[in-house]
Amino acid sequence: xxxxxxxxxxxxxxxxxxxxxxxxxxxxxxxxxxxxxxxxxxxxxxxxxxxxxxxxxxxxxxxxxxxxxxxxxxxxxxxxxxxxxxxxxxxxxxxxxxxxxxxxxxxxxxxxxxxxxxxxxxxxxxxxxxxxxxxxxxxxxxxxxxxxxxxxxxxxxxxxxxxxxxxxxxxxxxxxxxxxxxxxxxxxxxxxxxxxxxxxxxxxxxxxxxxxxxxxxxxxxxxxxxxxxxxxxxxxxxxxxxxxxxxxxxxxxxxxxxxxxxxxxxxx
Amino acid sequence: xxxxxxxxxxxxxxxxxxxxxxxxxxxxxxxxxxxxxxxxxxxxxxxxxxxxxxxxxxxxxxxxxxxxxxxxxxxxxxxxxxxxxxxxxxxxxxxxxxxxxxxxxxxxxxxxxxxxxxxxxxxxxxxxxxxxxxxxxxxxxxxxxxxxxxxxxxxxxxxxxxxxxxxxxxxxxxxxxxxxxxxxxxxxxxxxxxxxxxxxxxxxxxxxxxxxxxxxxxxxxxxxxxxxxxxxxxxxxxxxxxxxxxxxxxxxxxxxxxxxxxxxxxxx
DNA sequence: CGAGTTATTGATCGCGATCAACATGGGTGG
DNA sequence: CCACCCATGTTGATCGCGATCAATAACTCG
Numbered sequence: 001x002x003x004x005x006x007x008x009x010x011x012x013x014x015x016x017x018x019x020x021x022x023x024x025x026x027x028x029x030x031x032x033x034x035x036x037x038x039x040x041x042x043x044x045x046x047x048x049x050x051x052x053x054x055x056x057x058x059x060x061x062x063x064x065x066x067x068x069x070x071x072x073x074x075x076x077x078x079x080x081x082x083x084x085x086x087x088x089x090x091x092x093x094x095x096x097x098x099x100x101x102x103x104x105x106x107x108x109x110x111x112x113x114x115x116x117x118x119x120x121x122x123x124x125x126x127x128x129x130x131x132x133x134x135x136x137x138x139x140x141x142x143x144x145x146x147x148x149x150x151x152x153x154x155x156x157x158x159x160x161x162x163x164x165x166x167x168x169x170x171x172x173x174x175x176x177x178x179x180x181x182x183x184x185x186x187x188x189x190x191x192x193x194x195x196x197x198x199x200x201x202x203x204x205x206x207x208x209x210x211x212x213x214x215x216x217x218x219x220x221x222x223x224x225x226x227x228x229x230x231x232x233x234x235x236x237x238x239x240x241x242x243x244x245x246x247x248x249x250x251x252x253x254x255x256x257x258x259x260x261x262x263x264x265x266x267x268x
Numbered sequence: 269x270x271x272x273x274x275x276x277x278x279x280x281x282x283x284x285x286x287x288x289x290x291x292x293x294x295x296x297x298x299x300x301x302x303x304x305x306x307x308x309x310x311x312x313x314x315x316x317x318x319x320x321x322x323x324x325x326x327x328x329x330x331x332x333x334x335x336x337x338x339x340x341x342x343x344x345x346x347x348x349x350x351x352x353x354x355x356x357x358x359x360x361x362x363x364x365x366x367x368x369x370x371x372x373x374x375x376x377x378x379x380x381x382x383x384x385x386x387x388x389x390x391x392x393x394x395x396x397x398x399x400x401x402x403x404x405x406x407x408x409x410x411x412x413x414x415x416x417x418x419x420x421x422x423x424x425x426x427x428x429x430x431x432x433x434x435x436x437x438x439x440x441x442x443x444x445x446x447x448x449x450x451x452x453x454x455x456x457x458x459x460x461x462x463x464x465x466x467x468x469x470x471x472x473x474x475x476x477x478x479x480x481x482x483x484x485x486x487x488x489x490x491x492x493x494x495x496x497x498x499x500x501x502x503x504x505x506x507x508x509x510x511x512x513x514x515x516x517x518x519x520x521x522x523x524x525x526x527x528x529x530x531x532x533x534x535x536x
Numbered sequence: 537c538g539a540g541t542t543a544t545t546g547a548t549c550g551c552g553a554t555c556a557a558c559a560t561g562g563g564t565g566g
Numbered sequence: 567c568c569a570c571c572c573a574t575g576t577t578g579a580t581c582g583c584g585a586t587c588a589a590t591a592a593c594t595c596g
Contacts, residue, residue, distance in 0.1 A: 216577095545591100
């Protein structure tokens with residue numbers, strides 16, 4: 001079974017610009033004007049790959065030649081567990097950069113694979129240099145993005161630590177709900193959800209069997225529905241309460257940020 | 269009990285430059301010449317704070333006005349667990365930057381506290397801007413550092429996930445051993461170790477009682493000694509084997525990196 | 537010397553892992 | 567088109583690691 005969602009290609013009816021999700025994300029850090037959005041689209045459109053379910057974007061041990069940005073679909077970063085199971089350490093949604101460290105590491109410490117089919121833009125070193133030179137605001141927003149990703153990674157470290165199973169799963173769902181909301185991919189509490197129960201288990205540090213039981217419990221409580229690769233949150237307050245979810249770890253309030261308040265160590 | 273180690277101030281006999289550890293770390297990314305080291309020292313020396321055990325560098329919910337760099341001693345990033353226990357998500361050793369996101373977040377999502385006494389340099393926004401302008405190589409190395417920290421954070425996410433207790437603790441020790449080696453703070457397998465068993469538990473997602481039992485086991489096997497705030501690794505191969513530790517997640521092989529190989533999205 | 541934190545050991549409990557069986561459903565090849 | 571295969575989902579039964587509860591020792595600091 002390939003799990004490629006039938007409508008992955010047409011989720012936005014091909015009407016949305018190629019970098020819509022990326023622009024939406026970066027916009028939370030620094031508002032982009034029409035010209036900048038167009039430039040971003042042009043950069044992202046240069047080198048687009050379509051990947052099927054489980055296809056590797058980047059393999060552990062290899063030195064990448066480009067950084068990858070998810071345009072459509074999901075991807076996950078993982079290490080192999082030796083027993084065929086994966087230890088998922090991060091999930092990448094539309095608009096996310098998978099590997100900020102691409103040009104730093106001599107070899108990737110983990111692999112990244114598509115989940116349920118994805119479209120990914122690759123940006124090589126010279127293109128990125130060009131982007132940094134011509135579009136400083138965009139490259140600055142990318143720097144902020146890397147710090148936001150670090151905050152999410154810390155939240156995962158907390159979540160995967162010693163907690164009961166149900167809060168773990170609920171927290172994952174809350175985070176995904178929140179992150180997808182930021183790029184306009186949640187409608188009426190309903191979102192495309194390509195993860196299998198095995199994937200959820202690998203991301204939460206649980207067994208698939210127990211994830212199944214947790215889901216049963218969440219369904220019985222009327223908190224959510226999960227079927228046919230779609231997740232619907234029926235009771236968001238119950239969900240966030242179960243999860244102990246506090247979205248304040250997303251450093252996104254850039255809208256209120258004044259220029260004088262701008263960060264440093266950024267491309268000039 | 270304050271746990272301030274008696275010789276924290278004189279570990280290097282006050283002979284080493286103030287930013288020795290920082291320079292050692294950054295040197296792994298981009299070799300610094302004498303002038304750059306001097307400039308770094310000057311910047312770090314402008315605003316140094318001395319903190320006692322458990323003193324907060326930065327408190328959750330507050331917007332920081334400066335980034336903090338550990339000069340001596342250790343610090344930890346944590347969230348309060350509601351029950352007086354802490355969930356430690358990161359440890360900061362001499363040379364580490366605690367909060368790259370300081371100028372990005374409207375409010376810190378976690379607190380950072382000294383462990384066993386520490387000396388910390390604060391760099392405010394204008395100073396950091398000045399550094400970026402006058403010392404591009406240093407600020408570039410800081411950008412790499414932030415990516416290296418992200419790799420460590422991912423390793424923690426893996427370690428804290430579903431693994432047996434002993435490997436968890438062993439992995440933490442291996443990582444600390446490795447990181448301290450990088451700044452020249454391990455001698456003959458022996459290192460200053462200010463963490464209590466409670467701290468180890470909070471960092472590994474275990475209970476202090478069980479950490480105690482794991483330590484007992486590691487001591488019985490002759491793998492390590494841990495007493496009087498000093499850790500000695502007697503059998504490093506056994507240790508790394510127990511831990512399943514693979515240091516390749518540290519992106520440090522910059523020595524072999526050619527200029528043409530330099531990363532992008534960096535300050536010009 | 538008393539108070540509080542840390543370290544240590546024993547006894548018991550329970551959550552989630554593990555083992556096992558079966559259902560389902562889509563994809564593939566005859 | 568049907569038969570088969572294999573990944574995924576579901577449920578039950580049992581086991582064990584690490585949590586929890588409890589008591590004591592050692593040690594630091596006021």
